[in-house]
Amino acid sequence: MSALSVDNLSIVFNGKDGGFTAVDAISFDVAEGETFGLLGPSGCGKTTALRAVAGLNLDWSGSINVFDTPLRPNRKIIGPLRRDIQMVFQDPYSSLHPRHRIRRILGEPLTVAKIEDVEAAVLAALDRVGLKADIAGRYPHQLSGGQRQRVAIARALLLKPRLLLLDEPTSALDVSVQAEILNLLNDLKRDCGMTLVLVSHDRGVVAHMCDRAVEMSKGTIRHALARSDLEIY
Numbered sequence: 721m722s723a724l725s726v727d728n729l730s731i732v733f734n735g736k737d738g739g740f741t742a743v744d745a746i747s748f749d750v751a752e753g754e755t756f757g758l759l760g761p762s763g764c765g766k767t768t769a770l771r772a773v774a775g776l777n778l779d780w781s782g783s784i785n786v787f788d789t790p791l792r793p794n795r796k797i798i799g800p801l802r803r804d805i806q807m808v809f810q811d812p813y814s815s816l817h818p819r820h821r822i823r824r825i826l827g828e829p830l831t832v833a834k835i836e837d838v839e840a841a842v843l844a845a846l847d848r849v850g851l852k853a854d855i856a857g858r859y860p861h862q863l864s865g866g867q868r869q870r871v872a873i874a875r876a877l878l879l880k881p882r883l884l885l886l887d888e889p890t891s892a893l894d895v896s897v898q899a900e901i902l903n904l905l906n907d908l909k910r911d912c913g914m915t916l917v918l919v920s921h922d923r924g925v926v927a928h929m930c931d932r933a934v935e936m937s938k939g940t941i942r943h944a945l946a947r948s949d950l951e952i953y
């Protein structure tokens with residue numbers, strides 16, 4: 721089954737001086753279980769494309785299918801797909817509520833989903849990403865960058881998504897922590913059977929993680945990269 725199929729996706733931002741096409745008719749397919757890379761320099765439209773797939777930007781044209789279910793422009797994602805698609809953001813500082821303890825940050829989505837024994841589920845989620853139980857009582861600013869990104873990954877995994885969207889998940893981290901987080905993502909993917917879409921400007925990160933990738937430039941796809949192309953890197 722195709723996990724994600726994007727066809728002719730375009731995204732235009734309207735400003736005072738007219739429209740700016742940030743994503744210009746891109747198409748790609750991601751098979752279930754694959755790790756797929758969106759590679760390209762700053763400003764080429766990677767985050768913009770990913771936000772549309774996550775349902776965070778509804779103003780797009782073209783078609784997006786997730787597990788063979790079409791998303792619709794200008795409509796929120798509803799039903800089971802809302803749990804199936806989760807996103808991890810580039811900067812874990814701004815994506816974690818600064819005044820909530822980790823226990824609450826991880827507990828709230830579970831409470832909303834009416835999961836029983838939230839505390840046990842929070843501790844299990846921390847354990848899954850290699851964090852100790854005492855982290856639950858801390859605030860985000862009391863964690864290292866790597867620990868924060870682990871919490872962000874734990875949160876994205878809480879509702880057992882089938883498609884995990886990763887927007888530069890390690891670019892805010894130093895090199896040694898980067899490798900730890902990438903290896904963690906690979907382990908989690910193997911254990912949970914997820915499909916990953918990884919956005920990065922770093923060819924080495926994409927080569928390390930992805931089965932296939934596309935290279936973007938100024939809103940368009942310039943090259944499709946097979947595993948053998950990534951290995952040459």
Ligand SMILES: Nc1ncnc2c1ncn2[C@@H]1O[C@H](COP(=O)(O)OP(=O)(O)OP(=O)(O)O)[C@@H](O)[C@H]1O
Nearest residue numbers: 733740742760761762763764765766767768769921
């Ligand atoms: N809300 C917005 N309104 C207007 N323009 C935007 C908006 N969001 C993004 N853009 C523009 O769209 C283009 C693509 O931005 P995007 O954030 O997708 O790039 P990116 O490839 O993720 O870059 P980076 O690697 O720096 O994160 C940029 O020129 C950016 O300025």
Ligand SMILES: [Mg+2]
Nearest residue numbers: 766767768887
């Ligand atoms: Mg970006």
